[in-house]
Amino acid sequence: MTTGTVTEEFKELDSVVVRFSGDSGDGMQLTGTQFTNASAIAGNDISTFPDFPAEIRAPAGTLAGVSGFQVNLSSHEIFTPGDSTDVLVAMNPAALAANLPDLKDDCILIVNEDAFSRANLKKAGFAENPLEDGSLERFRVFSIGLTNLNRLALEDIEGLTQKEIDRTKNFFALGLICWMYDRPAEPTLEWINKKFGKSPQLVEANTRALKAGLHFGETTETFQLRFRIKAAKLKDGIYRKITGNEALAMGLVTAGKLADKPIFYGSYPITPASDILHNLAALRHFGVRTFQAEDEIAAMGATVGAAFGGAFAVTASSGPGVALKSEALNLGLALELPMVLIDVQRGGPSTGLPTKTEQSDLLMALFGRNGEAPLPVLAACSPGDCFNTAIEAFRFAVRASCPVMLLSDGYLGNSSEPWQIPDPSKMEPIKVEHPTQVEGEEFLPYARDPETGGRPWAIPGTKGLEHRVGGLGKAPLTGNVSYRPEHHQQMIQDRQAKIDKLTDIIPDQTVRGPESGDLLVMGWGSTYGAIRAAVSRCQAEGYSVASTQLRYICPLPKNLEELMGRYKKVLIPEMNCGQLAFYLRGKLGVEVESLQQVTGRPFKIETIQEAIRELIGKGA
Amino acid sequence: MTSATQNGTAKLTRKDFASDQDVRWCPGCGDYAILAQMQKMLPELDLPKENIVFVSGIGCSSRFPYYMNTYGIHSIHGRAPTLASGLKLANPDLKVFVITGDGDALSIGGNHLMHVLRRNIDVTVVLFNNRIYGLTKGQFSPTSLTGHVTKSSPLGSIEQPLNPLSVALAAEATFVARSIDVETKHLQETLLAAAQHKGASFVEVLQNCNIFNDGAWHHVTKKENKHNLLFLEAGKALRFGEENEKQLKVEGLGLSVVEGSEKDELIFDPTEPSGALAYALSRMTFPEFPVPVGIFRQVKKPTYEQGMESQVQQAQKKKGQGELLDLYLSSDIWKVGGDGKVPEDREALKKEICG
Structure with missing residues (x-):
């Protein structure tokens, strides 16, 4: 020594x-x-x-x-x-x-x-x-x-x-x-x-x-x-350290306050999502009702029930639990009630890697339900961003009267970063309307708002609006049980249409770097940090490359296809075997390059940098 | 006919609770009788109908909510107790019924039934027990008898049946009762007592499926067989038989049937805390024993939602109504910019963040 x-x-x-x-x-x-x-x-x-x-x-x-x-x-x-x-x-x-x-x-x-x-x-x-x-x-x-x-x-x-x-x-x-x-x-x-x-x-x-x-x-x-x-030159303000799971809990409570709604959180313990439950369970004074259910199915069922009752209802889990929730989630989708399901993804399949991270639930989030069952899918990209995404998830859920899937992962959930404490009074309220009886008018539980495609959220206890909802096929407007071919066709189209209408409030996708060029590196979720750092290093090395992170996976931003077309190639790094790449190929008919990693660990900056160099090198 | 009620509004009638939907059970189904008694009973609760919700699972019985002019959810197989739990926690003022069947509640939904009872969530679970899967056209159910020949058990079921009441008692339900579709008066009274109970109440209704399992309960529903019924009544002896000549006695660890003698009668008390006698009664099987109906257990315990609401109130009393900024600041904080010092004064700190 x-x-x-x-x-x-x-x-x-x-x-x-x-x-x-x-x-x-x-x-x-x-x-x-x-x-x-x-x-x-x-x-x-x-x-x-x-x-x-x-x-x-x-x-x-x-x-x-x-x-x-x-x-x-x-x-x-x-x-x-x-x-x-x-x-x-x-x-x-x-x-x-x-x-x-x-x-x-x-x-x-x-x-x-x-x-x-x-x-x-x-x-x-x-x-x-x-x-x-x-x-x-x-x-x-x-x-x-x-x-x-x-x-x-x-x-x-x-x-x-x-x-x-x-x-x-x-x-x-x-x-x-x-x-x-x-x-x-x-x-x-x-x-x-x-x-x-x-x-x-x-x-x-x-x-x-x-x-x-x-x-x-x-x-x-x-x-x-x-x-x-030395101290970093962050934006002036008051800061705290925040993990993704803490940010989700705080975001949910904030969403409740912005809508003047109590939060109901039904959940079953599972790694790496349990910390959300722990955080929320300590917030009874915010009117938060946490319900530790007997299983994942019950957690989802209770969430649907609480949504029917008028609460801001939310549940969270990880892959194996989300698989179990699929049936009751789909009921929530058929009942067309606002609620949020958070998937803090971990390595799969099956029990997989409980404490390690992965992004392999994307296709399950998009498609893992029986029938034609579209719902909005949002992905948070950093621990702090989990806060905003939780609020936005409820905004979407209320607007489109449907369950919203929020994707996080074990890396985001447990990692931390500095978070500038926001001013709650400057946040936009979430407008929730519950209909009341109009004298001489028949209440139509499945009448649609022409602007949003959503249906009225009429809650028990409201005089004159007694109605029944269920998982069976329905007639438009009344929601009465119907197996008629044209009714089924229309209900499926209506449910898709209201999801599509969310693009009206989804901002255009933007890039970091040149507006066109050799390569666009597109990620979603927790790959944000590594992609952004790798792309900015490559830009410094003189490469013509930009980065962008998809927050709205369903529906996609309106300009996405056009945006992708401005680059010779698009690279999608994912902690899975190319699920977003697969989805975009099918959805937009575009060709993309896929960088896949399933090691249970987040990407290294270097790995993405090398992929960029190699791709542009080949293309040039 | 209307009459005034406690809350000053006109009393509702059976018709007020019938929805505009055609009832689509098979003609002769026992479900009709249960629907009728429910609709007759509800006005007695003296509740505005908008405060009543029926939640069901999947199966013949689970179509029930569609026929009730109240709020209702026809949910998914076995999961009705979970929806009812969430609903009650979101809005504890509602009167929530869970309508279920033997397959729905005891097979696919066995777990949820146990836990909604254990938690003592204030819902009334009505289980239609016809000992068969009807909607899927006649397979054996968890309450079908051993040897039962059905489409899925052509050589006879090799399973042991589950006893719904024993399950409910073991799950710590605070109200447990049994009635029969054709015993209309008894059914209505039992449903009323269950609905008025504060906490999880459980009612098994012996119900006939005249298509796939006709006569499953003939040993107590046929006129000539009524003597096989034992009507449980608080404070009364456990007597039955054509002349009420038989009674139950405790023998060893169980019960036995004896005749005559009014001495040493076994008096029934559903409020007895241990529930031991209720459990022994639930274990009795025909024909060795009579079929007991009525209220087996009726005890007072705090409900889950009372516990929840009191925690919310206590927490708010202790910490005040939650403020978002306090939540955000509930960790070590630091300041970037200016003098780099976090103001110690709360108002100054707030100004720093909110301007």
Whole structure:
């Protein structure tokens, strides 16, 4: 190991990617979150990527149990958590092994050497100790006895078990990294007090572990390196950090307020959507009724029932759950009631990869129902954008009186970014009208609004509007059961027409970059960050390329076909096997290039960049 | 004929609850009788009809809402309890009925039935039990007897039937009753008691399908067989028989039939908290035992929606009506621009965000 003198000099960095990695029980998600908070408060732009196993506590020390949290901190605007790692904190050999492929040359590697026992090395698949065999030469390795140093720091706190002491070693690591990157300790100290306030020993233990880490950096001569990342030049305003799931919950509550409607949220626990339920369950004072149903089907059924009752009804799930909801969702579609279904997509098929991300539910969202069953499909493109999309989903649902499918994914759901706190008083209200009885006039539950194609949302309790709705074929206007051929044909056309009419309020698709050229890179959903960054890098390299992100997948913006035609080629990167590409080929009859990735991980910027270079190179 | 009601409006009549749709059950179907008794009973609730909703699943019985001039949803197979739950939570003031059948409620919808009862959501579930799948033209159902020969069991069903009342009791329903399509007065009274119950109420109606399972209940519906019925009445002995000469006694862990003796009569109380006797009664099978009808269980417990509404009120009392800005700010915040310092004063912070 290199030795040297402690220096108070800081190296100025533009951005850095830090990854905390350890056992599922090592508290890496917490450590990463705290470091992110401290950095966000210091003014950096941030983008995070929690990456954890589906098992709650896989056997300690194994590769299966490795839990990681990556954060990209930057002094300029960033859009992804970063392609590869500049700093890795590895709490054991498995964490090191799992992350080796992602480490940059010259990566700073902080490892807990106390965990590098023969048994742990074996579990991680190392024949030799990599700390001793020279295999880590291309990195800057700092091998520290974290466990023992932390034990020493906490040894005189009474009433703590060894296990409780060792559980705080993540804060030692956090302290060290905070020192290294000149991050304030105050936010974490505040958090410790809030979290452990009831147990003075735990407050003391965690505080001391954090400080011991900070002091270790300062007083030992191990580190010559300290870094600073200047505050990013974000738009002026008040900011907080937000994950996609938090943003969805807040967006839903906001939609309810904008319409003066209570939110009903029916749901069944499922990864990675459960956090929406957790967030909303704590908001009873907003009039939010959360209903943890007996299964996904019941969650959807209750949502349909609540919509009939006049609430802003919403449910969320992930792929396997959405599959189960399909039948009741389709009833909602036939009843033509406003409601929202959120799909926080994960790797499939079947149970698939519960904690990993994918975009492979797109075709299910578009077509996964029996019969001719069109409904609007919207896709959020960043954690913060989930907020706007939730509001917009309800706007669409009310206008077209139908269920709206909102697509997010595990990456958006769990990742975070800075979010400028908006002014709720400046948001456009969502206008909801419930009809009342008109004397001498027959109420027609399926009479259509000529402008929107929607039907009246008459709710039980309204005198004189008693009516029956159901899943059977209906006659237009009355909604009475009808199997007549012309009625069926018309109802199907009417339901399609109101979806198509949404294009009246969907803005034209725009691009970032040249209005025409060699290549348009088009994405949807969470690929936004990687696409935008890759395209802007390629633009800097001189390529004629633009980017655009589709938010409205059904219906498509009116100008989309014309827009795509202005480029020699269109590239669609997707975390699936080309579902949007397939859809656009069929819908618009256009040819597109498809870049597919189904690794359970988000795209790296580099991957898209290479695809752009290759395509334009070939075309030129 | 109209009369004044408590809320001062003219009392509704049976006709007010009939919709303009033609009833399309097979002639002779037991469903007609249930529809008639429901329409006769509803005025007794003294509720405006716009506050009443019928929710059904799929099956013959589930066409019911179309014939009621109230709000209604004909939903999907087995899922009516889920829609009713959401509806009740969205609007707790509504009177919600779930109309279902033995296949709908106990086969495809078994899970939902159990949970709507367990949660004690204030809905009235009426299960038409004809021991057959009628709408799909005669396959055995979860209540068909072992050995029942149907199109899908030509060699006889090898399944054990499920007992709807035992299921409802095990699911912690707070009101459990049974009646029969042809026992019109009893049916109407039972439906009324169920509808007036606060909490999840469950009524099994023994109903005849004269097309696919005619006579499934002849052992209690034929005039000469009425003595096989045991009418449960609160505070009364468990007596039955042509001369009311037989009664039930507790024997071992179950019940047995004895004759005579007015001493040591077993008095029935549907409000008894454990529900043990109700469960024992639900387990009785004919012909070893009579067929009990009436209210098996009737206990008071808080409803789900009361719990929900009280949580909303408590939370609002504690935290005030939720303000969006407070929600957005419920995390660590920082400021970009200006002096970079987040104003400590709430009003100043609000001004910073809202201008």
